[in-house]
Amino acid sequence: MKKWQSGLLLLLGLVVAFCLYVFIQLRTIEVEQLSDDLFVLRGLGGNTAVLRTDAGAVVVDTMMLPMQGERIRELAGELTGKEPALLINTHYHIDHTHGNPAFEPGTRVLSTERTLSHLKALDAEFWQGDAARLLPTETFTDRMTLNVGGKTLELIHPGAGHTDGDLVVLFKDEGVLHTGDLMFNHYYPNIDLEAGGSVQQWVGTLENLLRLDFTRVIPGHGETSDRAGLRQFLAVIAQLAGIGRTAAEKGWTLERTLETDQLTADAGYRRVRMIFPLPMNREFVITRAWEETTGNFKRLD
Ligand SMILES: [Zn+2]
Numbered sequence: 001m002k003k004w005q006s007g008l009l010l011l012l013g014l015v016v017a018f019c020l021y022v023f024i025q026l027r028t029i030e031v032e033q034l035s036d037d038l039f040v041l042r043g044l045g046g047n048t049a050v051l052r053t054d055a056g057a058v059v060v061d062t063m064m065l066p067m068q069g070e071r072i073r074e075l076a077g078e079l080t081g082k083e084p085a086l087l088i089n090t091h092y093h094i095d096h097t098h099g100n101p102a103f104e105p106g107t108r109v110l111s112t113e114r115t116l117s118h119l120k121a122l123d124a125e126f127w128q129g130d131a132a133r134l135l136p137t138e139t140f141t142d143r144m145t146l147n148v149g150g151k152t153l154e155l156i157h158p159g160a161g162h163t164d165g166d167l168v169v170l171f172k173d174e175g176v177l178h179t180g181d182l183m184f185n186h187y188y189p190n191i192d193l194e195a196g197g198s199v200q201q202w203v204g205t206l207e208n209l210l211r212l213d214f215t216r217v218i219p220g221h222g223e224t225s226d227r228a229g230l231r232q233f234l235a236v237i238a239q240l241a242g243i244g245r246t247a248a249e250k251g252w253t254l255e256r257t258l259e260t261d262q263l264t265a266d267a268g269y270r271r272v273r274m275i276f277p278l279p280m281n282r283e284f285v286i287t288r289a290w291e292e293t294t295g296n297f298k299r300l301d
Helices: 003-027 066-080 113-122 129-134 199-210 227-250 254-259 282-294
Strands: 030-033 038-042 048-053 056-060 084-088 108-112 138-140 143-148 151-156 168-171 176-184 216-221
Touching: 003 066, 038 066, 048 066, 048 151, 048 168, 056 066, 066 084, 084 143, 108 113, 113 138, 176 199, 176 227, 199 227, 199 282, 216 227, 227 254, 227 282, 254 282
Parallel strands: 056 084, 084 108, 108 138, 176 216
Antiparallel strands: 030 038, 038 048, 048 056, 143 151, 151 168, 168 176
C-alpha cells in the first residue's frame, strides 16, 4: 500500500470513530429517579424531566436532535408505562426543543407566548414543514395551573433572565422545581440578551423562584440540586449584575471590566460540554453583563 493510501485509510478510520463517538454520545441518556413518578433524563443538551400521570407521561424539554427526542419518547414509555400526553418547552433554545419533532403530531405542547414567538422568529428554518406540527399548541404569559391525570403542575414565567420567555415547572406533588436554563448547576450560563435575556433582571427572577414551595431542583444543565444550590447560583448572577452596574456607572471599557473582575462566587464553575465545550466561560458571562448595562448588544426581535 502506498503511503498516501494508508494515510487516507487512517483519516477515514478517525472520521468513522469520531462519528461513532458522537452517535453514542447522542444516544446515551442517563436516568435519575427523583420520586415514584418523576425522572430526570440527562444527555447532550438540557435536562429533561418525565412525570408519570394517570393520563400519560408529561415530558419537559426534549434535548437537541429529533434522534434524542426518539430516545426520550422511548424512555418516557418504559419508565412510566404510558404514552407521552404532554410536552412542555422551558424556552426556545435548540438544546431544549429540537427533540420535539420525534413526538406524535397532535401532542399537546406548552410554552410561554414569548417562547413560541422566539421559536418562530429566531429558529424559523428548523420549525418548517413537519417539524411545525410539534411547535407549542398552547401558550400563556405569566402562570398556568395544569391538572393532568391526578397531578398538579404550576407553569410559571418568573421574569427575564436567560431569555425573556423562560418558564419553570413546579411539580407540586413531588416538591420539585424544573428551572430550565434559569439555573445552571456549576456551569457558566448562557445569557441570551438578543432574545430579551437580562443579568439585571435575572436576580429578581431567581428571588421569585425561591418564594415557591419546593425542596429539589432540576436545573437546565448539571446535576440535580436544591434550594441551597439555587441560592448559590443566585449569588453568581447577583455578582455579575453588580459588575455590570459598576462598569456602566464608571464608564469602564470591557477590557477594564474584565481586568477589575470581582466575580468570586463561581468557584468550581465549568464550561458546558456538548461534544465540545461551549464558549460560555467566566469571560463570556462578565462580557454579557457589561454588554447589557452599556447597551452593546442588539435585540433580535
Ligand atoms: Zn438555554
